[in-house]
Amino acid sequence: MDVARDVYHLTDGLPNKEEYRMTSQLIRAAISIPANISEGNARGSRKDYANFISIARGSAAELETLLTLVVETQLAPASRVNALIARVEEVGRMLNGLRRSLSD
Secondary structure (H helix, E strand, C coil): CHHHHHHHHHHHCCCHHHHHHHHHHHHHHHHHHHHHHHHHHHHCCHHHHHHHHHHHHHHHHHHHHHHHHHHHCCCCCHHHHHHHHHHHHHHHHHHHHHHHHHHC
């Protein structure tokens, strides 16, 4: 949830014209990660949990791409976004590991 919170803070600094474009996409992808982890855990079966972890992993990949675009389009300074990208990559690796453990 720290990543989602930090994405919210990042979007506060984006231009208003991005509110219905990049901002909404960033927030949606960021929220999707913990929401799918939580929903999958509540389902009660390993298969369902693994499926929701896969969805969360896809959202992490989407968020990583969007954050890269934020830097490339100069909507926010790379110095501010690159650390967040690194954290999203780490979340992705953790989700991959969890997915593998659920599939064993």
